[in-house]
Amino acid sequence: MTTQEKLNALRTLMQEKNFAAYIIPPTDPHQSEYIPDHWKTRQWLSGFTGSAGTVVVTHDFAGLWTDSRYFIQAEEQLRDSGIELVRLKVSHSPEYIDWLAEHLEPGSIIGIDGSVFSQALVASMKKTFSKKSISINCTFDLPGIIWLNRPPESTEKIFEHDPRFAGKTRQEKISLVRKEMEETGVDYQLLTALDDIAWLFNLRGSDVEYNPVFIAYALISSEKAMLFVNPEKVEHDLAERLESEGMSLMPYSDLQQVLRGLEAEKTLLLTTAKTSHHVYLSIPAHCHKRDEVSIPATLKACKDETEVKNIRNALIKDGVALIKFFRWLEEHISKTEITEITLDEKLTEFRSQQPGYMGNSFGTIAGYKDHGAIVHYSATPDSAYTIKPEGMLLLDSGAQYIDGTTDITRTVCLGKPTDEQILDYTLVLKGLIKLSMAYFPEGTKGFHLDALSRFSLWQHGKNYGHGTGHGVGYFLNVHEGPQGISPNPALNFPLREGMLQSNEPGFYPEGKYGVRIENLILVVPHIETEYGKFLQFETLTLFPMEKKLIDMDLLTDEEKGWLNRYHQKVFRNLSPKLGPEENQWLLEKTKEVK
Numbered sequence: 001m002t003t004q005e006k007l008n009a010l011r012t013l014m015q016e017k018n019f020a021a022y023i024i025p026p027t028d029p030h031q032s033e034y035i036p037d038h039w040k041t042r043q044w045l046s047g048f049t050g051s052a053g054t055v056v057v058t059h060d061f062a063g064l065w066t067d068s069r070y071f072i073q074a075e076e077q078l079r080d081s082g083i084e085l086v087r088l089k090v091s092h093s094p095e096y097i098d099w100l101a102e103h104l105e106p107g108s109i110i111g112i113d114g115s116v117f118s119q120a121l122v123a124s125m126k127k128t129f130s131k132k133s134i135s136i137n138c139t140f141d142l143p144g145i146i147w148l149n150r151p152p153e154s155t156e157k158i159f160e161h162d163p164r165f166a167g168k169t170r171q172e173k174i175s176l177v178r179k180e181m182e183e184t185g186v187d188y189q190l191l192t193a194l195d196d197i198a199w200l201f202n203l204r205g206s207d208v209e210y211n212p213v214f215i216a217y218a219l220i221s222s223e224k225a226m227l228f229v230n231p232e233k234v235e236h237d238l239a240e241r242l243e244s245e246g247m248s249l250m251p252y253s254d255l256q257q258v259l260r261g262l263e264a265e266k267t268l269l270l271t272t273a274k275t276s277h278h279v280y281l282s283i284p285a286h287c288h289k290r291d292e293v294s295i296p297a298t299l300k301a302c303k304d305e306t307e308v309k310n311i312r313n314a315l316i317k318d319g320v321a322l323i324k325f326f327r328w329l330e331e332h333i334s335k336t337e338i339t340e341i342t343l344d345e346k347l348t349e350f351r352s353q354q355p356g357y358m359g360n361s362f363g364t365i366a367g368y369k370d371h372g373a374i375v376h377y378s379a380t381p382d383s384a385y386t387i388k389p390e391g392m393l394l395l396d397s398g399a400q401y402i403d404g405t406t407d408i409t410r411t412v413c414l415g416k417p418t419d420e421q422i423l424d425y426t427l428v429l430k431g432l433i434k435l436s437m438a439y440f441p442e443g444t445k446g447f448h449l450d451a452l453s454r455f456s457l458w459q460h461g462k463n464y465g466h467g468t469g470h471g472v473g474y475f476l477n478v479h480e481g482p483q484g485i486s487p488n489p490a491l492n493f494p495l496r497e498g499m500l501q502s503n504e505p506g507f508y509p510e511g512k513y514g515v516r517i518e519n520l521i522l523v524v525p526h527i528e529t530e531y532g533k534f535l536q537f538e539t540l541t542l543f544p545m546e547k548k549l550i551d552m553d554l555l556t557d558e559e560k561g562w563l564n565r566y567h568q569k570v571f572r573n574l575s576p577k578l579g580p581e582e583n584q585w586l587l588e589k590t591k592e593v594k
Helices: 003-017 041-046 068-078 095-103 119-130 142-146 170-184 194-201 236-244 252-260 277-281 295-301 305-332 340-352 369-373 419-436 446-459 557-577 580-589
Strands: 021-024 054-058 062-066 084-087 109-111 135-137 188-191 217-220 225-228 247-250 267-270 288-291 357-360 365-368 392-397 399-401 408-413 439-441 469-471 480-485 500-503 519-529 532-539
Touching: 003 021, 003 041, 003 054, 003 109, 003 142, 021 041, 021 095, 041 054, 041 142, 054 095, 062 068, 062 095, 068 084, 084 095, 095 119, 119 135, 119 277, 170 194, 170 217, 170 295, 188 194, 188 295, 194 217, 194 295, 217 252, 225 252, 236 247, 247 252, 252 277, 295 480, 305 340, 305 399, 305 408, 305 519, 305 557, 305 580, 340 357, 340 365, 340 392, 365 369, 369 392, 408 419, 419 446, 419 500, 419 519, 419 532, 419 557, 446 480, 480 500, 500 532, 557 580
Parallel strands: 021 109, 062 084, 109 135, 188 267, 225 247, 267 288
Antiparallel strands: 021 054, 054 062, 188 217, 217 225, 357 399, 365 392, 392 408, 439 532, 469 480, 469 500, 500 519, 519 532
């Protein structure tokens, strides 16, 4: 079926149900950012592959609402589809709700599949639509009716994350959750986010590409730790081990029945932004519901001593792979045909040679020349450029290792840079350095610091449309909350010691090139004074900057000092793992700047 044929079939079903509109989100029942193929309904309908974007279909209009990271990509993928691109003014906001409230007649009914919409979003929609006498029917998965050959739900096996790497046993982690529950007066903790569950039970899976998670729910009380999962996914030995450690394994589909049986006057902690509307409806009215960030989410955001030690090791391995890759690129760019796709394949090859490599942590973004201006560009056989010894290359990539998750972006110039390219790269680098050098009091939130990374760009009338940083999981999701660094004040969880965070300012002149530089940074102590405890960032990523793109006259002495110290750290940590020729290459890249 073409996109237009799918839209026509959907509209026929909408007419049968008397729906004036139908909304298709980019999510699964767990509100995941990256989702299993079975739940990629919006992608199947529209052809748009970006991770963020919601489709709204009425009888005479179809639109995709997405943010600035995807404008160029969406324009290309939606061309001639019958679905229009609607540019979000504010990233991650549900602006289609106000659009529907304005365009639909009073008395209209909007259809959604309540199993893939969060309770928080449904509540927000109902509040807005009720003012216009518009109602929502949450019952029907209409696209599912017309989706032929829909991929089945995964039955891939779950595996253990060894405590040698996990830092704590699952019993220790569950004890920490129960202690927090007791101190805050919570009887039950409902877990719906897949990474929370994987972390808590020291289990991993392969249901979602790039993210080592598995489809499950969990419910924790003072006496029980219930894991709701498809029994086919759990090997007999693992099931016995979990049961012997006090965990109860139950079928995935049993969660709602168990929730309906909760005792009166008990307090249930849940996160409505991560809990589907259908699951929420299963919670009895006689339960007290507390809507907060889950306890495991706050615990896993702050890496412990074992996790930090292992993350450092993973980033050394990743740095070695990148040294080998970029050296290979410089040697072969004039001798071999290299495309944006074969770049990714070669980099993956070098990473796979490192011990403990488990796969990539997201789809590599290899943006050559003007493709670099597409923030989340993904090369295809039809779109992939051939790399030549000229122009700019933006390479954003990462890996999953058994001992850590990595995410790094470097922008390099493969020929002689222009003055404009040097200026833009230098301004982005200044932003990265300013944030890297920040000192801030305990309790500071990410949006308080975001302007540091943009200040130099702002001075030149330039900016970028994405956040500056996201939390990073530990052999888990490359994007992890609850913290982040962004202009959005909704990201209001304070930065705490042990949090692993990305630092990735950028600039993207459309049709020309893209610049992004990304390191992973760890929140560590700075000093304690009569004014309180202060924190700072330690940069953990290990790979040199592109010195031929830096205008040294624009760097302050303090910024040059940071760059020299960083390059010394890169050489000190990576050189013992490299051969003589690789060491010579790295020595040249990390020479002191004046």
